[in-house]
Amino acid sequence: xxxxxxxxxxxxxxxxxxxxxxxxxxxxxxxxxxxxxxxxxxxxxxxxxxxxxxxxxxxxxxxxxxxxxxxxxxxxxxxxxxxxxxxxxxxxxxxxxxxxxxxxxxxxxxxxxxxxxxxxxxxxx
Amino acid sequence: xxxxxxxxxxxxxxxxxxxxxxxxxxxxxxxxxxxxxxxxxxxxxxxxxxxxxxxxxxxxxxxxxxxxxxxxxxxxxxxxxxxxxxxxxxxxxxxxxxxxxxxxxxxxxxxxxxxxxxxxxxxxx
Amino acid sequence: xxxxxxxxxxxxxxxxxxxxxxxxxxxxxxxxxxxxxxxxxxxxxxxxxxxxxxxxxxxxxxxxxxxxxxxxxxxxxxxxxxxxxxxxxxxxxxxxxxxxxxxxxxxxxxxxxxxxxxxxxxxxx
Amino acid sequence: xxxxxxxxxxxxxxxxxxxxxxxxxxxxxxxxxxxxxxxxxxxxxxxxxxxxxxxxxxxxxxxxxxxxxxxxxxxxxxxxxxxxxxxxxxxxxxxxxxxxxxxxxxxxxxxxxxxxxxxxxxxxx
Amino acid sequence: xxxxxxxxxxxxxxxxxxxxxxxxxxxxxxxxxxxxxxxxxxxxxxxxxxxxxxxxxxxxxxxxxxxxxxxxxxxxxxxxxxxxxxxxxxxxxxxxxxxxxxxxxxxxxxxxxxxxxxxxxxxxx
Amino acid sequence: xxxxxxxxxxxxxxxxxxxxxxxxxxxxxxxxxxxxxxxxxxxxxxxxxxxxxxxxxxxxxxxxxxxxxxxxxxxxxxxxxxxxxxxxxxxxxxxxxxxxxxxxxxxxxxxxxxxxxxxxxxxxx
Numbered sequence: 001x002x003x004x005x006x007x008x009x010x011x012x013x014x015x016x017x018x019x020x021x022x023x024x025x026x027x028x029x030x031x032x033x034x035x036x037x038x039x040x041x042x043x044x045x046x047x048x049x050x051x052x053x054x055x056x057x058x059x060x061x062x063x064x065x066x067x068x069x070x071x072x073x074x075x076x077x078x079x080x081x082x083x084x085x086x087x088x089x090x091x092x093x094x095x096x097x098x099x100x101x102x103x104x105x106x107x108x109x110x111x112x113x114x115x116x117x118x119x120x121x122x123x124x125x
Numbered sequence: 126x127x128x129x130x131x132x133x134x135x136x137x138x139x140x141x142x143x144x145x146x147x148x149x150x151x152x153x154x155x156x157x158x159x160x161x162x163x164x165x166x167x168x169x170x171x172x173x174x175x176x177x178x179x180x181x182x183x184x185x186x187x188x189x190x191x192x193x194x195x196x197x198x199x200x201x202x203x204x205x206x207x208x209x210x211x212x213x214x215x216x217x218x219x220x221x222x223x224x225x226x227x228x229x230x231x232x233x234x235x236x237x238x239x240x241x242x243x244x245x246x247x248x249x250x
Numbered sequence: 251x252x253x254x255x256x257x258x259x260x261x262x263x264x265x266x267x268x269x270x271x272x273x274x275x276x277x278x279x280x281x282x283x284x285x286x287x288x289x290x291x292x293x294x295x296x297x298x299x300x301x302x303x304x305x306x307x308x309x310x311x312x313x314x315x316x317x318x319x320x321x322x323x324x325x326x327x328x329x330x331x332x333x334x335x336x337x338x339x340x341x342x343x344x345x346x347x348x349x350x351x352x353x354x355x356x357x358x359x360x361x362x363x364x365x366x367x368x369x370x371x372x373x374x375x
Numbered sequence: 376x377x378x379x380x381x382x383x384x385x386x387x388x389x390x391x392x393x394x395x396x397x398x399x400x401x402x403x404x405x406x407x408x409x410x411x412x413x414x415x416x417x418x419x420x421x422x423x424x425x426x427x428x429x430x431x432x433x434x435x436x437x438x439x440x441x442x443x444x445x446x447x448x449x450x451x452x453x454x455x456x457x458x459x460x461x462x463x464x465x466x467x468x469x470x471x472x473x474x475x476x477x478x479x480x481x482x483x484x485x486x487x488x489x490x491x492x493x494x495x496x497x498x499x500x
Numbered sequence: 501x502x503x504x505x506x507x508x509x510x511x512x513x514x515x516x517x518x519x520x521x522x523x524x525x526x527x528x529x530x531x532x533x534x535x536x537x538x539x540x541x542x543x544x545x546x547x548x549x550x551x552x553x554x555x556x557x558x559x560x561x562x563x564x565x566x567x568x569x570x571x572x573x574x575x576x577x578x579x580x581x582x583x584x585x586x587x588x589x590x591x592x593x594x595x596x597x598x599x600x601x602x603x604x605x606x607x608x609x610x611x612x613x614x615x616x617x618x619x620x621x622x623x624x625x
Numbered sequence: 626x627x628x629x630x631x632x633x634x635x636x637x638x639x640x641x642x643x644x645x646x647x648x649x650x651x652x653x654x655x656x657x658x659x660x661x662x663x664x665x666x667x668x669x670x671x672x673x674x675x676x677x678x679x680x681x682x683x684x685x686x687x688x689x690x691x692x693x694x695x696x697x698x699x700x701x702x703x704x705x706x707x708x709x710x711x712x713x714x715x716x717x718x719x720x721x722x723x724x725x726x727x728x729x730x731x732x733x734x735x736x737x738x739x740x741x742x743x744x745x746x747x748x749x750x
Contacts, residue, residue: 033613044227053220062190066228069194075607095178102169103191105480107325113283158488200482230605232700238658294477303470315437316478319444345428352419353441355730357575363533408738450732544727553720562690566728569694595678602669603691
């Protein structure tokens with residue numbers, strides 16, 4: 001594991017999902033899932049998310065698009081929150097999921113809209 | 126079918142995929158697939174792509190993200206071309222597909238990179 | 251939005267999922283998800299479901315087949331109910347999901363059978 | 376392997392895909408893929424397709440719906456042909472794939488329409 | 501249904517998921533889902549799992565790999581338990597899901613790791 | 626990019642897919658896809674494939690299982706070859722794809738069997 005990448009990724013994760021949640025997730029990792037958490041921090045966030053070629057806001061929108069196509073509700077939930085933290089507006093999330101109604105099908109859009117509404121309610125926005 | 130939406134969608138399709146190809150696709154439609162082409166023009170392009178909430182460039186990037194997650198090589202090929210027409214740079218397509226390596230898996234990224242390279246070669250860019 | 255298509259779709263949705271649920275879903279829509287609900291009513295139900303080329307019963311069976319392939323449990327739950335309303339028998343749903351065991355794999359069939367059993371129990375049939 | 380089921384399945388396959396193709400597929404099986412061909416004949420066709428609960432025409436439509444959701448172009452090609460043999464009309468296949476545009480997304484419908492058109496051309500219908 | 505295959509499959513299922521659960525699942529089957537349970541016992545477990553060409557431990561690992569790719573959380577939960585019964589170690593499950601992070605994408609790995617941790621906790625291992 | 630991981634991954638890739646192909650792939654990378662090739666070498670092969678917790682043969686079998694579930698024919702083709710290089714026998718590949726017939730569905734198994742047969746023919750085995 002590359003410590004510099006890990007730190008860069010950890011910092012980004014704290015910005016996006018909240019320092020409390022990011023720290024708790026890492027602290028509660030055990031021998032079983034610690035390699036995954038290291039991989040997510042150093043590779044996914046440190047290597048890719050931190051690349052300069054696209055800003056975080058755009059990466060959040062791409063990620064929500066992929067996750068809707070991939071049908072991953074738990075990650076959609078987390079990344080709706082991350083998208084808001086990265087400056088994506090509710091209006092833009094709405095447009096993104098309408099676009100998904102065409103490309104991923106109506107059921108995919110229905111699921112993503114429902115999850116986003118629940119997250120907005122939890123966040124009070 | 127709503128003629129106004131159809132015309133708006135047709136115009137957008139001509140911008141994105143070239144007037145020749147768009148016109149030829151529509152002209153060659155027969156009784157079997159004409160309802161689909163109408164749907165794609167009026168609903169997909171006229172109703173959704175033409176919404177003001179996101180610009181075309183962003184919609185192209187979201188679409189490529191979804192298509193990579195959905196594993197649809199023919200549409201990826203068409204929409205790489207459409208993305209370039211909508212102002213997405215090669216650099217941005219590269220970043221988008223690297224992001225896909227994380228979320229959709231390495232095989233999805235490998236397939237999308239290969240298709241994009243072939244399209245760039247055809248376009249001479 | 252085309253009001254005639256919207257009304258036709260809304261009427262169909264009330265038949266399939268119950269007037270109470272259909273009305274409540276529409277009434278509770280807010281600025282965020284109202285465009286989706288309009289799209290579902292006018293495009294999905296008004297334009298496609300209402301086409302004369304296939305009866306509702308057949309469309310319900312096709313829809314359950316697609317949803318099983320697509321792995322969308324929430325929509326399978328709703329459309330098992332809709333299928334019963336459209337005249338699909340429990341026997342036919344059983345055959346459909348056995349066919350899915352071959353084509354979509356055993357896990358897909360297991361998930362769809364379990365959801366259908368829960369719906370039948372809720373409906374008392 | 377159950378010989379009775381195998382024979383029942385083989386007979387059904389010959390009806391759907393043509394006796395020549397079905398016989399050639401079986402004759403060309405080697406030690407590597409013979410267990411698969413046995414499985415397909417006895418289990419897929421002999422056990423499930425031959426069940427009395429749904430007629431062949433309906434099973435063909437369900438199968439095309441699942442395959443469109445699952446994104447399996449080679450099998451869609453074969454089963455468009457099988458559907459015609461089982462009495463599904465071109466009109467019904469059109470409606471089925473329009474329904475798929477909603478549930479599986481527009482790219483899935485576009486792919487299935489294109490494959491069906493190619494098959495119809497090959498068959499001269 | 502082939503009784504010999506059914507019995508062989510039932511015996512294997514009892515070994516993998518516990519005799520209590522396997523017996524209860526079969527006893528609670530009704531007219532609706534009994535054909536599925538017969539199919540799972542005789543075909544899935546009796547015909548395929550019982551083939552001599554691969555040992556149970558390897559089949560468990562392949563199954564968890566497929567289920568992670570297919571995005572089937574309920575079956576992942578059951579087969580993590582089955583894998584432990586078939587001699588797969590926690591270390592090996594960890595490696596398998598790290599491999600999935602590459603091929604199926606990070607969200608697939610995150611989901612499978614979380615499910616496995618919950619199962620290990622339930623099992624007290 | 627970590628040079629040590631890159632070298633380790635490159636070496637592994639040469640073993641699995643042939644030195645000629647691995648070297649040619651890397652040499653032909655341009656500014657567009659070089660970051661992907663670096664990622665595949667250093668992360669996918671250097672970090673994960675090279676982990677001691679599972680041998681290469683097992684990793685090849687897991688990978689083919691995932692790719693069959695994910696529906697990625699190009700990668701299945703490459704990894705059938707890689708599996709043979711890693712000591713997986715034709716018999717084991719057959720069993721793996723029969724297992725996939727249950728879990729991923731018959732069409733997935735049919736596609737994987739066909740691809741594997743073509744690879745074996747190319748390799749003269």
